[in-house]
Amino acid sequence: MNKRTIRIWDLPVRVFHWALVALMIGVFTTGLIGGNLIFWHGRLGVAIAGLLAFRLAWGIVGSTYARFAHFVPGPGSVLAYLRGQWTGIGHNPLGALSVLGLLAVLLFQVGSGLVANDDIAFEGPLYAAVSKNTSDWLTGLHRQNTWIIGGLVALHVLAILFYAHVKKDNLVKPMITGTKEVYDPAAKPAQGGGLVSFILALAVAGVTIWVVTGGLLSAPPPPPPAQSVPAW
Ligand code: HEM
Numbered sequence: 640m641n642k643r644t645i646r647i648w649d650l651p652v653r654v655f656h657w658a659l660v661a662l663m664i665g666v667f668t669t670g671l672i673g674g675n676l677i678f679w680h681g682r683l684g685v686a687i688a689g690l691l692a693f694r695l696a697w698g699i700v701g702s703t704y705a706r707f708a709h710f711v712p713g714p715g716s717v718l719a720y721l722r723g724q725w726t727g728i729g730h731n732p733l734g735a736l737s738v739l740g741l742l743a744v745l746l747f748q749v750g751s752g753l754v755a756n757d758d759i760a761f762e763g764p765l766y767a768a769v770s771k772n773t774s775d776w777l778t779g780l781h782r783q784n785t786w787i788i789g790g791l792v793a794l795h796v797l798a799i800l801f802y803a804h805v806k807k808d809n810l811v812k813p814m815i816t817g818t819k820e821v822y823d824p825a826a827k828p829a830q831g832g833g834l835v836s837f838i839l840a841l842a843v844a845g846v847t848i849w850v851v852t853g854g855l856l857s858a859p860p861p862p863p864p865a866q867s868v869p870a871w
């Protein structure tokens with residue numbers, strides 16, 4: 640069978656992935672150390688919100704294998720995959736479920752973080768949109784969800800190691816170079832996801848960052864006028 644090299648992951652997907660990994664290391668470290676680093680934690684978390692918004696938009700307007708319509712699996716394809724009957728390019732059906740799971744827990748983490756407070760000096764930029772009780776509740780969930788994220792990331796990395804060592808399929812290389820060697824003559828290189836799509840997804844990310852940093856919240860009331868100094 641003829642081996643060919645085709646493009647499967649476009650550049651935005653790859654930059655999204657490795658930027659997410661870098662930012663995740665940053666938010667975990669700053670979140671766990673706490674103290675004054677919590678301010679950096681908030682900033683890095685907002686950057687993750689922007690990345691996630693970009694990826695959601697890119698899942699609609701991006702290139703072939705980046706699209707949700709391409710990889711969100713039905714029960715049939717998961718069963719076929721488990722029976723070893725799935726042949727395809729891009730995220731396999733089980734991998735796709737883990738990708739969706741990761742995106743969902745990350746969205747929850749960012750959402751809860753935005754209204755969280757550390758009971759000392761830091762409040763998420765949307766803290767004013769909820770009551771103190773709701774903020775405390777979501778802060779608790781934010782802390783607990785950390786461990787779910789840790790578990791899913793560990794599973795994600797273990798699955799990739801399993802693919803590399805047991806199935807002899809290196810998934811990391813395509814996530815770096817964008818290309819994969821395929822044998823299936825019907826496999827098509829990724830298409831679409833051009834400049835217009837990129838600008839659109841970037842705009843979605845920009846608007847998201849504006850909203851999550853409080854763009855829609857009414858401005859706090861102006862400080863009371865300075866008292867005039869008594870002339871004695
Ligand atoms: C905080 C850590 C990580 C998170 C949150 C994360 C998240 C994700 C997400 C959301 C995707 C889907 C990509 C997309 O369609 O846009 C993905 C795919 C992928 N990730 Fe990660 N990742 C992490 C760490 C890693 C590490 C350390 C590696 C390398 C060992 C890795 C290798 C990959 C590969 C190879 C894929 C593509 C899988 C496939 O071919 O279906 N990830 N990751």
Ligand code: HEM
Nearest residue numbers: 666670671681684685748749752753755756757763782785
């Ligand atoms: C994916 C993104 C995020 C991850 C993985 C994450 C992770 C964490 C972790 C590990 C902690 C420490 C938990 C503990 O000490 O038990 C934490 C705490 C915290 N995070 Fe995040 N975070 C994220 C996003 C955000 C965002 C966007 C904000 C706000 C802008 C935020 C605000 C906070 C606050 C206020 C705390 C302190 C909670 C407390 O003291 O009880 N986080 N986060």
